[in-house]
Amino acid sequence: LTAVEKTGAMTAVRLEGNPQVWLVQPFAAAYLKRTLDDFRDLSLMNFDATKATRFAITYEGKQTVATKGKNGWQITEPKTLPAGFDFDVNQVEAQLNQFKNLHALGLAGEVGKALAKPAVTVEVSTDDKKTVALKIGDKLPGLSDFAATGNADALVYRLNEAQRQQWSRGIELFKKVSMPPNLGMNNIQGLDQLPPDVRRQIE
Secondary structure (H helix, E strand, O other): OEEEEEEOOEEEEEOOOOOOEEEEOHHHHHHHOOOHHHHOOOEOOOOOHHHEEEEEEEEOOEEEEEEEEOOEEEEEEOOOOOOOOOEOHHHHHHHHHHHHOOEOOEEOOOOOOOOOOOOEEEEEEEOOOOEEEEEEEEEOOOOOOEEEEOOOOOOOEEEOHHHHHHOOOHHHHHEOOOOOHHHOHHHOOOHHHOOHHHHHHHO
């Protein structure tokens, strides 16, 4: 399938060996112009989350560490938790899985000094005595994205502002999130219209 010409907002395309010409939307035309880099695996981390024993986040000189012992996950740094902080052990597992599945936006290209001094470092140690790390630096030259490296390979990738902020939250990542009372299951619109078996599965 090859692009023939652009017709207004649409692009005319045809299949090789077939005289028929079709008009396709811009997103479909862009799909045809992908390069080899567009098929790159953008995974940043490679480790077994089920074997994690230490989860450490360092940002602006402050460190948050969750350590897994005989009694499960505990916050070991800071020594004193913030007032009113409600630790949710389930959030450690959730954040670990999110960290393992972290994907970049793409390759960084020109890096300059963007990784000279990482602003955010996230480390995971496993029970086989290995430690993997994600390092997020400053903005890349001429871009609004940030330089980042993981352990999946030695290349430098791009992360956006939201991804950087996610791993800058420190101890807030492990805070219990309470559901507002008005968002309970009984207040979901249309729930009472579902078949009983489907409603039970959702609840």
